[in-house]
Amino acid sequence: MREITMRDALREAIDEEMARDETVFLMGEEVAEYHGAYKVSRGLLDKYGAKRVIDTPITENGFTGVGIGAAMSGLRPIVEWMTFNFAFQAIDQVINNAAKTRYMSGGQFKVPIVFRGPNGPAEWLGAQHSQSCGSFYAHVPGLKVVAPSTPYDAKGLLKTAIRDDNPVIFMEGELAYGNKGEVPEEEYTIDFGKADIKRQGKDVTIITYGNCIKHVLPALTELESRGIDAEFIDLRSLNPIDEQTIYDSIIKTNCCVVVDEAWPIASVGSYVAWLISKNCFDELDAQVELVASEEVPMPYNHTLELAVQPTVEKVIEAVEKVMYLN
């Protein structure tokens, strides 16, 4: 199968959906003439014109709200946030307008909109440009939240997001745009609320999502070399969460490590760990371990910023703990 980058997979999804439905359009900072800060939208302005690929001023609150109003009125906007860090300027629009308008109006409105862009720790950027934001959105009823870890998942999930009649938060790993992976030529979509078992195993369950996969994959190789057969679940969808796939795995392995690059208080990772503790209590041989970010703003210094985040070593250490290996 052909291999393409994450950014190409995302662009293919947007391109195909724009070709399929004339009400789909892309708006955001630098998306048109500059081809996107991370070059996801390269070529789309030439193909679809300025009506459907719209450059905005640096006004996240304003253009995010404009997208929501357009969605309430029948269009299907894809709003690109240059990064999720800047989207805090727009979080009122997302929480108070996008997520609640349908409910507050007794079901009169649909809000079919996708908010997408880079999320999560980057490198050498300091506290304001480097953080994992998924927990803020996963907390809110009325929003669907997804985070692909591979080009294949990115394309399939983004196509589903654009076709969904609800607001979707679509988080891309800021350091993942150049990652390559297999993506078929033929069309496909991936349903929300379905986790992906990226490695079958019987000894321990490791759960993560998004670009945190980069800490888990090397850990799996290391564990395999030690004869530990780990099962790896990529959540893909943070709200709704595929609880059944998680529980089926725990029934098999009886122990679990959750890895999340967000801060641990009220995070998706801590929620998943609680779900497992509550619903698999009798299946567990050990407490669930959570490998999370340290509770500090991201430091600039590279050694310090790596120490803040989950690492391969921290994942392995957590596995050793839940398997009573040391």
Place this chain on the structure above:
Amino acid sequence: MAKTKTKLSDTYDTQFLTDLLEEMILIRRFEEKAGQCYGLRKIGGFCHLYIGQEAVCVGAYAALDKKKDYVYTTYRDHGHALSAGMDPGVLMAELFGKVTGCSKGKGGSMHLFDVDKNFYGGHGIVGAHIPLATGTALKIKYMEEDGVVLCFFGDGAIHNGAFHESVNLAKIWDLPVIFICENNQYGMGTDFRRVSSVEDFSKKAVGYGIPGQQIDGMDVLTVYEEMKKYVDLARNERTPSLLEIKTYRYVGHSMSDPATYRSKDELKEYKEQDPIVILKEKMISEKIITDEQYSEMDAKYKAIAKDAEKFAEESPEPGLETLHEDVFA
């Protein structure tokens, strides 16, 4: 500020004038009833009445083509919803939190909506709906329609970033939206002069290169005439504009506010220019209606308000099974 000085009957037909008058009376009587029901604890939470401001929404809506134009407004939305043509009983039921309300009892006083009537709410966060209205205007342009969007907000919202970001976007994209600052002079308890760099809000239009005008909001025909110009401009030339319609609320910010921050003389001064009284007296002096006819009208809308209360009262509560409905489409 332009005043209508010529004879009404030379310019307007009787039905049009009567409709304006009746709509203002409807809003006044509905709001009085809502206030009364709030006092009786049949309505809870926040309840922001529109009494004194009726000429603004009535005059503005009269300038619209309700089939293709859209309206967004704030949480002080009962009058706007009635002007949009929503049923008083359905509105009162929403204030009562009943399942027969326009939002099935899940929106309340601040979140009235009617998608079929292009009435897009009813928004509770000051200034936050202004980008939404701009987005609806983007849809009109995108779909090559010829509707316009009226976006009402208060004097409290005009300093908010969402307003300024939206006006700029509307201008650079040529969107058919009219930003209307309905200046009732107090952002909650704060006199707008205490928190604004200018007293004439329409001056802010200059900074965005769009037309702006201050309009007397106590005279419904002035509002109507001036609004028509800007509706035409938006519809025919895709030119957004910023209007300040100066008005006054007779009551507190919400039902819990005794409004001690303003003088009795000021309130009296505005009550002397009451929008209903102004139009009624002109119509009576020109013999378009008689005193008796006015009394009949008033009685009719008092009865409608009472019927709305009865409908709301007799309507069922939403069932607990509806709790999780309408979170997602």
